[in-house]
Each structure stands twice: as C-alpha cells, then as structure tokens.
Amino acid sequence: MSSSSMSRLKRANQQQVTRYFYEHGSATKQELEATLGLSLPTITQHLHELENSGIIAMTGLNDSTGGRRAQRYAFASRVRIAIGASIRRHQVTCCAVDLHGSTIASSTQGIALNASDPSYYQEIDAVISNFAHGIQSNEHQILGVAFAIQGLVSADGQRITFGNIMGDTGVTIEQLAGDIGYPSTMIHDSDASAMAELWFDRTINDATLLYLERRIGGAVIMGGALYRGRGLTSGTVEHMTLVPHGRLCYCGHRGCVDPYCSPETLMHRGESMEHAFVTIHQAQHHRDRTDSVSRLREFNRWLDHIASTITNMRMVIASDVILGGEASRFLNEDDMQILKHNVLAHSPFADSFTLKRSLCIPNQGIVGAALRLISPYVKALCGEAHG
Numbered sequence: 490m491s492s493s494s495m496s497r498l499k500r501a502n503q504q505q506v507t508r509y510f511y512e513h514g515s516a517t518k519q520e521l522e523a524t525l526g527l528s529l530p531t532i533t534q535h536l537h538e539l540e541n542s543g544i545i546a547m548t549g550l551n552d553s554t555g556g557r558r559a560q561r562y563a564f565a566s567r568v569r570i571a572i573g574a575s576i577r578r579h580q581v582t583c584c585a586v587d588l589h590g591s592t593i594a595s596s597t598q599g600i601a602l603n604a605s606d607p608s609y610y611q612e613i614d615a616v617i618s619n620f621a622h623g624i625q626s627n628e629h630q631i632l633g634v635a636f637a638i639q640g641l642v643s644a645d646g647q648r649i650t651f652g653n654i655m656g657d658t659g660v661t662i663e664q665l666a667g668d669i670g671y672p673s674t675m676i677h678d679s680d681a682s683a684m685a686e687l688w689f690d691r692t693i694n695d696a697t698l699l700y701l702e703r704r705i706g707g708a709v710i711m712g713g714a715l716y717r718g719r720g721l722t723s724g725t726v727e728h729m730t731l732v733p734h735g736r737l738c739y740c741g742h743r744g745c746v747d748p749y750c751s752p753e754t755l756m757h758r759g760e761s762m763e764h765a766f767v768t769i770h771q772a773q774h775h776r777d778r779t780d781s782v783s784r785l786r787e788f789n790r791w792l793d794h795i796a797s798t799i800t801n802m803r804m805v806i807a808s809d810v811i812l813g814g815e816a817s818r819f820l821n822e823d824d825m826q827i828l829k830h831n832v833l834a835h836s837p838f839a840d841s842f843t844l845k846r847s848l849c850i851p852n853q854g855i856v857g858a859a860l861r862l863i864s865p866y867v868k869a870l871c872g873e874a875h876g
C-alpha cells in the first residue's frame with residue numbers, strides 16, 4: 490500500500506472512531522472493537538491521538554462485570570464552539586453553540602441601531618468579544634462568529650447586499666466584525682433558521698419554509714440541503730406579489746407578501762404579539778360579541794393571505810411546508826387546520842401535503858448561523874455522513 494493510501498485509510502479509520510463517539514457520546518475500547526471491526530492496537534492509537542487533541546476525554550471506569558474494569562472515554566462537544574450573533578433594532582444577541590448544536594451560553598444586550606455611525610459597530614464588537622472571553626477556556630476553542638442578518642448577503646458571506654430592514658445595505662464583515670479577532674461570516678437569517686431546522690430534524694428531504702416573524706422570511710430545502718440559488722435569493726417569499734399595487738413594502742414595491750402576512754397586522758395599538766393572539770382566540774369562543782366580529786375578520790383575512798402565499802410557493806415546489814417564526818408559536822391546532830384547508834381549497838389539483846410547525850428552538854436563526862461554522866468542522870472530524 491502506498492503511503493498516501495495508508496494515510497487515507499488512517500484518516501478514514503479515525504473519522505469512523507470519532508463518528509462513533511459523536512453519535513453515541515461515549516465508548517470503551519472493547520465496544521469500539523466489537524462495533525467498528527478495527528483491531529485493538531489501531532483503536533488504541535486513535536484513542537491516544539483523539540485524547541491528545543482534546544476531542545475525547547477519559548470519564549472513568551466501566552462498572553465491573555468480572556475481570557478488569559474498562560476505561561470509558563467521552564466525546565468533548567465543547568472542544569470547539571461557534572458564536573452566533575444577531576443584531577436587531579434595539580439589541581444584540583449572542584449564543585455559543587457546541588459541536589452538537591447545543592446552546593451552552595447566550596446573552597442579550599441593549600444597543601440602539603445606528604448603522605451610519607462607525608462606533609456603533611465597535612460597540613457591537615466589544616459586546617461579542619466580552620461574551621467570547623466569558624466562555625472561552627482556551628484560545629483555539631472558538632471557531633468563529635457567524636451573524637444572522639435580517640437581509641441578503643453575498644455568496645462569500647462578506648457583504649450585506651440587501652439590508653432595507655436595518656438600512657445596512659453594503660455593510661461588510663470588516664466593518665461589522667473588524668475588531669472581534671475571530672474568523673467571521675454572515676448568513677441571511679431565514680437561511681440560518683432553515684439550517685437549524687435541518688440540523689435537528691434529519692428526516693427533512695424537500696420542504697418550503699415560511700417564517701412568520703414581524704418581517705416575513707422563507708427558505709427552500711431540497712434533497713436534504715438548503716437551496717439558496719443564484720444570488721442566494723431563493724425562498725425570499727416575502728417579496729412575492731400577493732396584491733398587485735397593494736400595500737407598500739419596505740423593499741419599495743407594493744403588494745408584497747410581507748405587509749399582508751406580517752403578524753404586526755394583527756397587533757392593535759400597544760399590543761404585544763402574544764396578547765393579540767390571546768384576544769383573537771378568546772374572540773373565537775365569543776363570536777357573538779361585536780368586538781369579536783371585526784377581530785376575527787382581520788384574523789381570517791390574515792390566514793387567507795398566508796394560505797395564498799403557501800399555495801403560490803407550492804405551485805413552484807410541491808413539497809411539505811414548515812411554518813416557523815414567532816407567530817407560528819401562537820397558532821393553535823384549529824388555526825393550522827384552517828390554513829391547510831384553505832391551501833388545499835386554492836389548489837386546482839387533488840393534492841396532499843404536510844403542514845407542520847417549525848421546531849422553534851430558542852434563538853433558532855442565531856443557532857443556525859453558528860451551525861454554518863460547526864457543520865464543516867464536524868464534517869471534517871467525522872466524515873461526510875455528518876454536518
């Protein structure tokens with residue numbers, strides 16, 4: 490065997506051992522020998538190397554079943570972490586995510602948006618650096634910082650190409666993260682949420698995603714991977730025309746999905762989103778009350794706009810649909826049924842599909858952004874089957 494095939498084989502074996510640890514959490518030499526079909530000396534060598542690089546650590550001895558008790562090793566999920574961050578109008582949120590995608594720390598700090606002031610970005614950098622120092626146990630632990638951006642970003646993740654919501658079109662990663670001192674990248678927040686969806690639910694193959702955040706978002710998953718398309722604009726359903734010449738959208742055009750499907754249209758003056766939905770669901774139980782009638786009319790119109798949007802999405806990609814975002818958490822089972830019924834009623838075909846709610850994990854978009862850095866690292870560590 491040539492030396493290059495020897496080293497390829499060694500790498501494949503090491504990935505196999507690492508993958509076992511990654512999937513099972515812990516193992517003994519004997520368990521690895523029995524499951525992986527590798528010799529004990531080979532396993533011993535890999536364990537030694539993995540332990541030296543901090544990827545696994547001894548956790549103690551197995552319970553005795555007669556004879557010598559076996560040493561157990563465990564995967565060190567926190568040997569590398571990535572930081573996900575999001576910048577909103579009034580605050581910056583950071584999450585530290587380990588190699589399994591678990592959030593090990595998070596922090597939100599109030600900073601008012603001021604995209605035209607360079608010191609605004611310095612303030613953000615200081616918040617993220619402090620957060621990183623607070624969790625870091627050695628300098629190599631942090632893979633980098635990934636920003637979930639409320640807008641579109643360039644293919645290399647270095648520049649915001651469409652940032653009408655925050656007024657930050659053209660802002661570069663240099664401006665945003667110049668002082669952080671870690672490798673940094675940006676990702677569209679809807680795509681980041683979809684990445685988290687895929688990471689935590691490996692059964693998804695094809696799906697279109699609609700995020701009912703205050704600013705609507707969407708994403709497309711095809712063949713078990715995020716489909717971003719040319720210009721990375723796939724899934725931007727928020728700017729699909731729903732009502733020609735209709736309400737003004739923040740993109741500058743009229744009649745887009747966003748001004749009709751945003752849950753803000755349901756929130757009366759001074760109301761939180763949760764309160765708006767509580768009031769709507771109470772109105773469903775007191776339909777005869779005069780204030781219920783107008784409230785339900787608004788809600789049904791909103792559901793109808795969402796149903797039309799889903800119908801349009803499904804005319805192009807006839808997949809299952811995942812509904813996410815803050816407002817999706819407040820929809821009850823009856824609302825979901827009505828929505829699905831309305832979508833099917835709009836469809837000219839005898840069709841069936843699954844409409845399900847997103848996993849809605851806390852800070853999903855921020856965790857998804859961090860996974861953009863975690864995923865290739867895990868893939869290199871464990872081989873192609875992972876990440």
Ligand SMILES: [Zn+2]
Pocket residue numbers: 727728729738739740741742745746747
């Ligand atoms: Zn628009």
